[in-house]
Structures are given as structure tokens and as C-alpha cells.
Amino acid sequence: xxxxxPILKARGLVKRYGKVTALNNAxxxxxxxxxxxxxxxxxxxxxxxxxxxSGAVVPDEGEITLEGKRIQFQSPLEARDAGxxxxxxxLALSPALSxxxxxxxxxxxxxxxxxxKYFRMLDNKAMEAFARExxxxxxxxxxxxxxxxxxxxSGGQRQGVAVARAAAFGSKVIILDxxxxxxxxxxxxxxxxxxxxxxxxxxxxxxISHNMPHVFEVADRIHVHRLGRRLCTINxxxxxxxxxxxxxxGAAEPPAEAAAA
Amino acid sequence: MSDETxxxxxxxxxxxxxxxxxxxxxxxxxxxxxxxDHIQKALHGNPTLVPVIxxxxxxxxxxxxxxxxxxxxxxxxLIMQQVSIIGLLAAAQSLIVLTAGIDLSVAAIMxxxxxxxxxxxxxLGVPTFFALLIGFAGGTAAGFLNGLMVTRLKLPPFIxxxxxxxxxxxxxxxxSGAQSIRSQDIDASAAALKxxxxxxxxxxxxxxxxxxxxxxxxFALWYLxxxxxxxxxxxxxxxxxxxxxxxxxxxxxxxxxxxMLAGFICAIAAWSSVGRIGSISPQAFYEGNLQSITAVVIGxxxxxxxxxxxxxxxxxxxxxxxxxxxxxxxxxxxxxxxxAVGWLIILAxxxxxxxxxxxx
Numbered sequence: 001x002x003x004x005x006p007i008l009k010a011r012g013l014v015k016r017y018g019k020v021t022a023l024n025n026a027x028x029x030x031x032x033x034x035x036x037x038x039x040x041x042x043x044x045x046x047x048x049x050x051x052x053x054s055g056a057v058v059p060d061e062g063e064i065t066l067e068g069k070r071i072q073f074q075s076p077l078e079a080r081d082a083g084x085x086x087x088x089x090x091l092a093l094s095p096a097l098s099x100x101x102x103x104x105x106x107x108x109x110x111x112x113x114x115x116x117k118y119f120r121m122l123d124n125k126a127m128e129a130f131a132r133e134x135x136x137x138x139x140x141x142x143x144x145x146x147x148x149x150x151x152x153x154s155g156g157q158r159q160g161v162a163v164a165r166a167a168a169f170g171s172k173v174i175i176l177d178x179x180x181x182x183x184x185x186x187x188x189x190x191x192x193x194x195x196x197x198x199x200x201x202x203x204x205x206x207x208i209s210h211n212m213p214h215v216f217e218v219a220d221r222i223h224v225h226r227l228g229r230r231l232c233t234i235n236x237x238x239x240x241x242x243x244x245x246x247x248x249x250g251a252a253e254p255p256a257e258a259a260a261a
Numbered sequence: 262m263s264d265e266t267x268x269x270x271x272x273x274x275x276x277x278x279x280x281x282x283x284x285x286x287x288x289x290x291x292x293x294x295x296x297x298d299h300i301q302k303a304l305h306g307n308p309t310l311v312p313v314i315x316x317x318x319x320x321x322x323x324x325x326x327x328x329x330x331x332x333x334x335x336x337x338x339l340i341m342q343q344v345s346i347i348g349l350l351a352a353a354q355s356l357i358v359l360t361a362g363i364d365l366s367v368a369a370i371m372x373x374x375x376x377x378x379x380x381x382x383x384x385l386g387v388p389t390f391f392a393l394l395i396g397f398a399g400g401t402a403a404g405f406l407n408g409l410m411v412t413r414l415k416l417p418p419f420i421x422x423x424x425x426x427x428x429x430x431x432x433x434x435x436x437s438g439a440q441s442i443r444s445q446d447i448d449a450s451a452a453a454l455k456x457x458x459x460x461x462x463x464x465x466x467x468x469x470x471x472x473x474x475x476x477x478x479x480f481a482l483w484y485l486x487x488x489x490x491x492x493x494x495x496x497x498x499x500x501x502x503x504x505x506x507x508x509x510x511x512x513x514x515x516x517x518x519x520x521m522l523a524g525f526i527c528a529i530a531a532w533s534s535v536g537r538i539g540s541i542s543p544q545a546f547y548e549g550n551l552q553s554i555t556a557v558v559i560g561x562x563x564x565x566x567x568x569x570x571x572x573x574x575x576x577x578x579x580x581x582x583x584x585x586x587x588x589x590x591x592x593x594x595x596x597x598x599x600x601a602v603g604w605l606i607i608l609a610x611x612x613x614x615x616x617x618x619x620x621x
Contacts, residue, residue: 056507077509092507094500096567101493106509108490120489149305 005068007032007204008053008084008173013062015048022048023059024228030173030206035199037207037215037236040225040248046208047177049225053206054086054175055079066172077106083172087179091162095151100124100131102150103165134168135160138194156187160194167198174198175206180214192218212241224248304616308561308569311612312576315559315605319580323587330590334466341472344556344582345457346371346537348475349530350549351556351574352482353523358557359486360499360519361566362411362418367527368549369429370403372542374531376433379442379541382451389453397528403429404524408517426550433543442541458536471533478526479575486571495519499566555602556581559609563617580605 010028014021022045030036040046051057053064055073064071066082073079076086093102104127110116111123132146140160150158159179166174176195180188188211195218199205209215215222216236224231224247231247232254246252304310323331330336350367357364374396382392403425410421447454457471486492494515497505506512535541560577562569581602588598 076507077511080509086507088507090504090507092504094497094504094508094567096500097493097497101497102508105493105497105505108493110490119484120491122488122490122493 004031006030008064008066008206010049010053010064011062013049013052013059013064015045015052015057015059021228023052023062026062026225026229028053028223028230029233030204031221033199033202033204034220035195035205035207035218037209037219037222038225039209039212039215039222039244044225044248045228046225048228050086050175050177050206050208053079054084056086080106080171084175085166085169085171085173086175087159087162087166087177089178089181091158093150093158093162096149098147098149099135099153099161100128100146102161103127103131103134103168107169130168131164134164138164138167138197140164140194154187155183156190159183159187159191163191163194163198167201167203171203173204173206175208177208178210179207180209180211188214212244215244216241224254226250301616301618304612308563308613308616309573309576311561311609312559312573312580316576316580316583319583319587323583323591327587327590331587334464336586336590338463338466338468338472340579340582340586341475342460342467342469342537343586344578345469345471345475346530346534346546347549347552347556347581348575348578349478349526349533350546350553351560351578352475352478352571353526353530354553354557355560355562355569355571355574356482356495356519356523356526357418358499358554358562358564359495359566359569359571360516361502361564362516363422363554363564364407364418364520364523365422365550366403366407366426366429367523367553368546369426369433370400370524370527371531371534371549372546373403373429373433373436374400374528375534375541375545376437376543378454378531379447379451379535380436382454383442383446386450389451392451392454393532396531397525400524400526400528400531401521402524404520404522404527405517407524408520411520412513412516437541437543439543441543444539447535447540454532454541455536455539457533458539469536471536474529474533476575478529479572482526482571491515491518496567499568501567552581555606558613559605561609561613563613564610565617568613568617577609 006029008028008030010026013023013026013028015023024045026045026049028049038046038049048057052059055076055078058074066084071082073082079086094105097105109123109126111121115121116123128146135146138160140157150161153161163176163179179191179195183191192214195205195207207215207219219236222234222236222244224234224244226248234244234247234254243252247254350371353367354364377399378392378396381387381395382389387395407418407421407425410416411418457474458469460467460469486495494505494510497508497510498512498515502512534546538545556577557574558564558577559580560569560573560575562573584601584605585598588601589595
């Protein structure tokens with residue numbers, strides 16, 4: 001099906017916490033330009049897989065490659081520098097800081113010239129202009145004031161800011177952890193449109209979700225995780241939601257050709 | 262692949278009715294916004310407004326009660342001079358409080374460093390310049406110790422600094438032999454230690470260099486916190502440390518730097534305090550910790566971290582100074598000054614709680 005090389009690939013990941021094996025020889029493939037959904041029952045090791053890829057945990061064994069190059073992250077910061085952006089379920093926004101400040105946290109722009117170089121003065125104007133432009137591109141400018149504190153935004157708007165932050169900085173891969181879990185019907189719809197919008201810019205997305213309708217709507221492929229490893233990868237057009245649920249809960253055996261993929 | 266994706270119907274079946282759904286934004290509350298809502302929102306955007314208003318009001322009220330004596334240039338500069346040490350400690354305290362911590366050891370660090378500066382310069386005969394450098398290094402190291410225990414041992418800042426407060430205080434008694442260094446001895450061999458007690462005349466006002474130093478330190482910190490990336494990170498950490506970490510801030514490293522900077526400011530305060538009280542006393546400023554927290558809280562900096570302006574702490578220190586001076590000039594017993602400051606603290610924290618409940 002896929003002739004290209006995966007942009008992000010993991011082989012044989014193992015992560016143990018004491019006696020618990022969270023990742024048991026897990027594999028993972030993400031191809032350029034696709035939306036890959038990762039589903040699995042609670043405790044299947046989805047979070048550990050995502051954490052290993054995003055640098056939040058260091059796997060005990062196995063290897064991860066990004067664009068064919070071997071990578072070993074010690075922190076989320078390193079993963080981000082390599083182009084893997086994660087939008088956490090908690091969003092990791094600072095509520096009292098402004099939208100602009102949140103978008104630029106950890107990669108602020110300094111003023112050019114003397115003030116920036118020796119007094120490390122921030123270039124607020126440039127950051128505001130950039131933030132406004134990025135939010136505009138993603139159709140999020142229903143927000144009136146770019147300098148308003150994030151805590152004054154609605155849940156969907158906050159999710160939008162977090163996704164815009166991930167998409168704005170030339171990232172290679174975006175990981176979205178349960179982006180619609182805390183949202184209502186209308187806001188979920190906006191976020192799903194936003195996800196497709198980001199994909200149409202050519203950025204591949206890993207979507208972790210429990211919401212089967214959302215997964216089947218936007219995903220190009222579905223990675224089913226079970227008992228700490230990849231059980232199979234299925235095409236949402238070939239299978240139904242109940243098939244997917246049956247695979248991930250162990251009620252049905254996956255088809256042989258899907259398990260091999 | 263992409264063609265098929267595009268041809269897919271948008272949305273789920275059950276969402277079909279969304280197109281016909283009410284598109285207007287809920288507007289019920291906006292029509293009834295009262296004066297209090299506007300005030301709450303204004304304060305949320307600018308929390309320093311409260312101490313500024315309280316300062317202006319208290320100056321006005323004491324001006325009326327105590328009359329011309331209060332408004333004299335002499336008295337106003339005296340207030341500045343009186344709050345200069347607590348003001349510096351409040352500046353250090355503000356940094357810690359902005360990260361959602363609290364530092365009970367600021368005054369202990371300051372007194373210990375003044376003793377170290379005095380002992381090295383006077384008893385050991387080290388040139389004053391180097392004695393000062395040793396003091397600055399010592400203050401920074403004391404802050405580093407606090408920061409290390411907060412970040413590495415993951416202990417609450419309250420406990421860490423409660424411990425180091427006692428430790429530094431004991432060291433200070435040991436090093437000084439519980440003896441003060443007399444003013445004459447400082448004058449004889451290390452007069453520069455008293456530099457910040459000197460003053461210049463501005464009309465009838467006597468402005469000490471210590472007062473100027475306090476203002477300069479506050480504005481330097483204001484710049485650092487508001488105009489640099491490091492300052493944004495301090496706020497982000499105080500707001501939500503986990504979020505800041507995930508967003509890519511090296512929170513532990515920044516926290517240690519915050520504690521080191523606070524320790525350094527305490528050492529600056531140590532130098533200034535020698536000029537302020539004229540001698541070096543191991544027993545001085547024993548209540549400085551709590552007074553610095555008082556100034557910070559009255560200044561509208563949230564004890565929960567991430568909110569408030571450093572300049573608020575300056576206004577907070579000045580408010581306490583104005584209250585003390587005004588009540589004294591009005592002939593009120595000193596116990597009522599303490600009484601009034603107590604109510605100010607409670608008022609300030611309740612206002613902070615109220616501001617934090619603001620909605621868009």
C-alpha cells in the first residue's frame with residue numbers, strides 16, 4: 001500500500017516500570033502526510049508509546065528513526081527541537097499568560113540589534129504578528145485579542161491555540177493526545193477540521209483517541225495497540241468501528257495481512 | 262488516498278443538524294455586566310492597580326490626618342529610607358513567590374552576609390571590595406542551596422527555607438560570636454560598607470543612596486521579568502510547572518537561577534543594611550522574612566504564583582511604610598500600626614482571590 005519510507009519509525013520498543021511491562025516489543029510507523037490514529041484499551045500502552053516517541057520517557061530497548069536517522073531523546077525539548085511536536089491532553093498552556101506568550105514559550109524572539117543582543121529584550125511586536133498570522137491561517141481568529149490570557153478562552157479555543165503552537169514552527173510530526181476528549185460537539189467539529197487543515201499542509205499527524213467516530217472520520221490508517229505492542233494496522237475504509245473495538249479488546253483476531261503491515 | 266478522503270462526507274451523521282444549529286454566541290451575561298465586573302476585569306489585566314490605589318489613598322488619608330508634617334519632603338524621603346531594606350528583601354521574595362514558592366530565609370541570608378562582609382573586612386582585614394564580593398558570592402550560594410533542595414530533593418520551598426532560615430541564623434550567631442560590629446570600627450577600616458547610608462540633599466529632602474539602590478533593583482527586576490524570555494519562563498513556571506516543562510522550559514534550571522538571584526539580592530540588601538543601621542548586628546531584621554512576605558502580598562503578587570508585578574512589592578513595602586509613618590505622626594500607639602497592617606494583608610489576599618475568578 002505504502003511505497004514511501006515512514007517518516008517516523010520505531011522498532012522493538014520496550015519499557016518496563018518495575019514489574020510492569022508497558023511496552024513489549026512495540027513497533028510503530030508513520031508515513032508522510034497521513035493521519036495515523038492510535039487506539040487501544042486503557043492500559044494497552046498507548047501513552048507509553050507516545051511518550052517514548054515524544055521524548056517524555058526513554059525506552060529501555062528498541063530504536064526510533066526520524067526521516068531515516070536514528071534518534072534518542074532524553075527530554076520532550078529534544079524531541080521538539082528535532083521537529084516532533086506534541087499537544088498533550090492537558091494542553092500544557094500557562095493559563096495566566098497571553099496567547100502570544102504561550103505560543104512562543106521556550107522559543108521567544110529577541111529584538112534585533114543592541115537591545116536584543118546585550119539586554120535580551122523580547123520582540124513582542126514580531127511575536128504578536130507571527131501568532132496572529134498562524135492563528136489566521138488555521139482559521140482561529142475568532143479570538144479578538146491576541147494578548148488575552150489563555151484562561152479567558154473556551155476549551156475549543158485553547159485546543160486551537162495548542163494545535164497552532166505545534167503547527168507553527170516548521171514541525172515534521174504532530175502528536176495529538178485526546179484532542180476532543182474534553183470538548184462538546186461543536187468544538188470537536190472545529191478541532192477535527194483543524195486537524196485536517198494541518199494535514200493538508202503536509203504535516204503528518206498521530207492522533208490518540210478513544211472516540212471511534214472521530215478516529216474513523218479523519219484517520220488514514222489506524223494503529224491498534226494491545227498488551228504493550230502493535231497488534232495490527234487497519235484501513236478505516238475496510239473495517240467497521242466494531243471490528244476495531246473487537247481487535248483492540250481481544251474479542252477478535254486481526255486479519256493476517258493487517259498484522260503483518 | 263487523498264481523493265477518497267476529500268470525497269468523504271464532512272462530519273458524522275448525528276452532526277448533520279449542526280448546520281441548522283443556533284450560531285449566535287451566548288450573550289446572556291454580557292448585557293448585564295456591572296461596575297464590579299469591569300473593576301474585576303481591569304484588575305485581572307493589571308493586578309498592580311490595587312496597591313497603587315491603596316498607596317494613593319493611604320497617602321491622601323494620612324496627609325489629612327497628620328497634616329503638613331506627613332507631606333514634607335523630609336518625611337517622604339524618610340519613609341523611602343525606612344523601607345529600603347525590607348523593600349530589597351521583598352524584591353527577592355517576589356521572585357520566589359512568582360514561582361509559587363515562598364522564601365523564609367531571605368532575612369537570614371541578608372544578616373549572615375552582612376556579618377560575613379563585616380568580619381572579612383574588619384576582623385580579617387581583607388580589602389572591602391573583596392569582602393563585598395565574598396558576601397555576594399555567599400548570598401548567591403545560599404540561594405543556590407535553597408534552589409537545589411527545592412528542585413533535586415523535591416521538597417516544598419516552605420520546608421526548605423524554614424530549615425535554611427534556622428541554619429543561616431545559627432551560622433550567623435556562630436560567625437559573629439553573637440557580637441555586633443560597632444559603627445566606629447566600620448568607619449575605621451571599612452567605611453565603604455556604609456556607602457548606602459550616605460545621602461545627598463534634594464531641597465530639604467535627604468535622599469539616601471540606599472533608597473536609590475532599592476528603586477534601581479526593582480526596575481532592573483521589572484525589566485528582567487517583563488522584557489526577557491527568562492522572565493516569561495518564571496511566570497510560566499509559577500502558573501503551572503508541569504505545563505511549562507512540557508512546553509519546553511527547563512523548569513528546574515530556571516528555578517535554581519531564581520533562588521540564586523534572590524540570594525544575590527539578599528546580599529545586596531546586606532550591604533545596604535550596614536549603611537541603614539550603621540552597625541552590623543546578628544540580631545537585626547529578625548522579622549524581615551515576614552515583613553518581606555507582607556510587602557509582597559499587599560503588593561498584589563499571588564501566593565499561588567504566576568500573577569502580579571514585581572513593582573507591586575515596591576508599592577506594598579511603601580504602603581507599610583506610609584501606614585507606620587502616618588499613624589506615628591498622628592500619635593497612634595505602635596500596636597495599632599501592627600493591627601492595621603494585619604488587616605491589610607487579609608484584604609490584599611481576598612482581593613487576589615476575587616481577581617482570579619474573573620471570566621472572559
